[in-house]
Amino acid sequence: MFSYNIIFWLAGAAFIAVGFWAWSEKGVLLDLTQVTRLHGFDPVWLVLVVGGVTFILGFAGCVGALRENICLLKFFSGIIGFIFILELTAAVLAVVFQSQVREWINDFFLANIKAYRDDIDLQNLIDSVQRMNHCCGAQEPDDWNLNDYFSCNGTHRSREKCGVPFSCCISDPADSVVNTQCGYDVRNRPNRDWSNSIYTKGCIAALEDWLPGNLYTVAIVFIVISLLQMVGIYLARTLISDIEKVKFSY
Numbered sequence: 001m002f003s004y005n006i007i008f009w010l011a012g013a014a015f016i017a018v019g020f021w022a023w024s025e026k027g028v029l030l031d032l033t034q035v036t037r038l039h040g041f042d043p044v045w046l047v048l049v050v051g052g053v054t055f056i057l058g059f060a061g062c063v064g065a066l067r068e069n070i071c072l073l074k075f076f077s078g079i080i081g082f083i084f085i086l087e088l089t090a091a092v093l094a095v096v097f098q099s100q101v102r103e104w105i106n107d108f109f110l111a112n113i114k115a116y117r118d119d120i121d122l123q124n125l126i127d128s129v130q131r132m133n134h135c136c137g138a139q140e141p142d143d144w145n146l147n148d149y150f151s152c153n154g155t156h157r158s159r160e161k162c163g164v165p166f167s168c169c170i171s172d173p174a175d176s177v178v179n180t181q182c183g184y185d186v187r188n189r190p191n192r193d194w195s196n197s198i199y200t201k202g203c204i205a206a207l208e209d210w211l212p213g214n215l216y217t218v219a220i221v222f223i224v225i226s227l228l229q230m231v232g233i234y235l236a237r238t239l240i241s242d243i244e245k246v247k248f249s250y
Contacts, residue, residue, distance in 0.1 A: 005062045009062055011051075012059075015051025019051055043121045060079075073239055080233050081229075113146050114146045116165070134199045136198055164186055183198060
């Protein structure tokens, strides 16, 4: 039980450390008001939340096992059970309400396109999604009109006007250096010419194409995570039972 939880504890501490390091690199720790000024999704928040929950669970499990504290062990098994139920509920709802989930993901992606230049981590996340899935925008490249820097509308003089991020560009395997200006003025050209230089498929459609072909992988990941949670609950409940037997014998 202790060995199982020390991994959680250390992993949580590592996540928290990485999260605060990322914030320090962006200067957030020197000016905490930056947290409230971000209009899009900051990936560091996800790292910190996952790290915080994992650290607390690991701490409760380790101390509960060492001190034979039934309250901490019940807290540990109860929270893991609650997380498992949330995961199962989310999976069922995602299957039942596919159209609503698709619409939510689309709106979420568009909101973060708008905030693309507000945060370097968000920018890197969107670039990674577009590069890995060979896509551009939520539904189409014109979604980048929502971003002030890439918009074709208005009178701004951004050099990126009517363009797309470099992650939308079709990369040449022979290029050893990434051309970060490859998306400049792309959307000034006729639509029929876009496919020669950038991906024209939206990332929502790319995700829908990716999921059926990787359904087994997703299922295996879910099963492994569920088994780890079940093992944790089993170890905690077994230890609680042993402690109660010893106390009852006295």
